[in-house]
Amino acid sequence: MDSPVVVVGGSGRVGRLMVKKLLARGESVHVIGRSAHRARRHLPAGAAFHRGDVRVAESLGRVLMRSSAVIYCVEPGTDESGPDRPETTLHIGVRHVLDAATAAGGHPHVVLVSQIHATHHGHPFNAYGRVLDWRLAGEEAVRESGLPYTVVRPGWLTDEPVAGPRVRLEQGDRGDGQVSRQDLAEACVQALYCPSASGVTFELFNEAGPAPTSWEGLYAALEWDPAPVG
Numbered sequence: 001m002d003s004p005v006v007v008v009g010g011s012g013r014v015g016r017l018m019v020k021k022l023l024a025r026g027e028s029v030h031v032i033g034r035s036a037h038r039a040r041r042h043l044p045a046g047a048a049f050h051r052g053d054v055r056v057a058e059s060l061g062r063v064l065m066r067s068s069a070v071i072y073c074v075e076p077g078t079d080e081s082g083p084d085r086p087e088t089t090l091h092i093g094v095r096h097v098l099d100a101a102t103a104a105g106g107h108p109h110v111v112l113v114s115q116i117h118a119t120h121h122g123h124p125f126n127a128y129g130r131v132l133d134w135r136l137a138g139e140e141a142v143r144e145s146g147l148p149y150t151v152v153r154p155g156w157l158t159d160e161p162v163a164g165p166r167v168r169l170e171q172g173d174r175g176d177g178q179v180s181r182q183d184l185a186e187a188c189v190q191a192l193y194c195p196s197a198s199g200v201t202f203e204l205f206n207e208a209g210p211a212p213t214s215w216e217g218l219y220a221a222l223e224w225d226p227a228p229v230g
C-alpha cells in the first residue's frame with residue numbers, strides 16, 4: 001500500500017498479531033493505543049506507536065489522515081456508566097476514528113473487529129453496559145461511512161485454534177463458537193488485500209478441517225451488505 005496502515009488497538013493480543021503480519025508484507029504500520037508501556041512491551045521494532053485514546057478525538061493526531069487502511073480492534077470497558085462504559089469505545093471511539101481518517105479527504109479501507117451476537121439485544125452478554133447494542137452501533141457507523149469496509153464478527157477468542165484449523169464464515173448472526181486470535185488477525189489483514197472482502201459483514205469461527213488456502217474465495221462466497229438507507 002502506498003501509505004500507512006493504522007491498527008487502533010494494535011498493542012493488544014489480536015492487534016499485535018495483525019501488526020506482525022502487516023510488517024511481514026512490507027507495510028508501514030502505525031499503532032494507536034493509550035499505554036506506551038504496553039506498546040514497548042508488545043510491539044515489534046518496525047511498528048510506529050502513537051499514544052491516543054479513541055474516546056478523546058483530539059488525541060488521535062494526524063496519522064489517521066494519511067492512512068490507506070485502518071483496522072479497529074479496541075477492547076471495551078464494561079462499566080454501566082462513565083468513561084469506561086462500552087459506548088465510549090465501541091461507538092463514540094469508532095466515530096472519532098472515522099472522522100479523523102476522513103478529515104483531510106482520506107478514503108481508507110476500514111476493518112472493524114466486532115463480535116458475534118452484536119444483533120441480539122436480549123443476549124445475556126448485553127447486560128454488561130449494553131455492550132452488544134454499542135457494538136452494533138459501531139458497525140452501523142462503519143457501514144454508513146461511505147468508505148470501503150469489512151466488519152468481522154469473531155466468535156469467542158482463543159489463543160490456539162482449539163475447534164480446528166478450518167475457518168468458517170457465516171452471515172446473519174445466528175451462530176456461536178470459537179475462533180483463534182491468529183485466524184481473526186489473518187482474516188482482518190487478508191480483508192485489505194482481497195477485493196471481495198469490501199462491503200461485507202460476517203461471523204468467523206474455527207472448525208475441524210484443513211486451514212484456508214484462499215481467503216479471496218472465502219470472501220467471494222459472502223453476500224454484500226444491503227446499501228445503507230438515506
Ligand SMILES: NC(=O)c1ccc[n+]([C@@H]2O[C@H](COP(=O)([O-])OP(=O)(O)OC[C@H]3O[C@@H](n4cnc5c(N)ncnc54)[C@H](OP(=O)(O)O)[C@@H]3O)[C@@H](O)[C@H]2O)c1
Nearest residue numbers: 009011012013014033034035053054073074075115156157
Ligand atoms: N475475548 C473474546 O472472546 C472476544 C470475542 C469477540 C470479540 N472480541 C474483541 O476482539 C478485539 C480484540 O481483542 P484482544 O483480545 O486483542 O483485546 P486486548 O488484548 O484487550 O487489546 C485491546 C487493545 O485495545 C486498546 N485500547 C483499549 N481501550 C482503548 C482506548 N480507549 N483507546 C485506544 N486504544 C484502546 C488496548 O491498548 P491500551 O490499553 O494501551 O489503550 C489494546 O491494545 C476486542 O475488540 C474484543 O472486544 C473479543
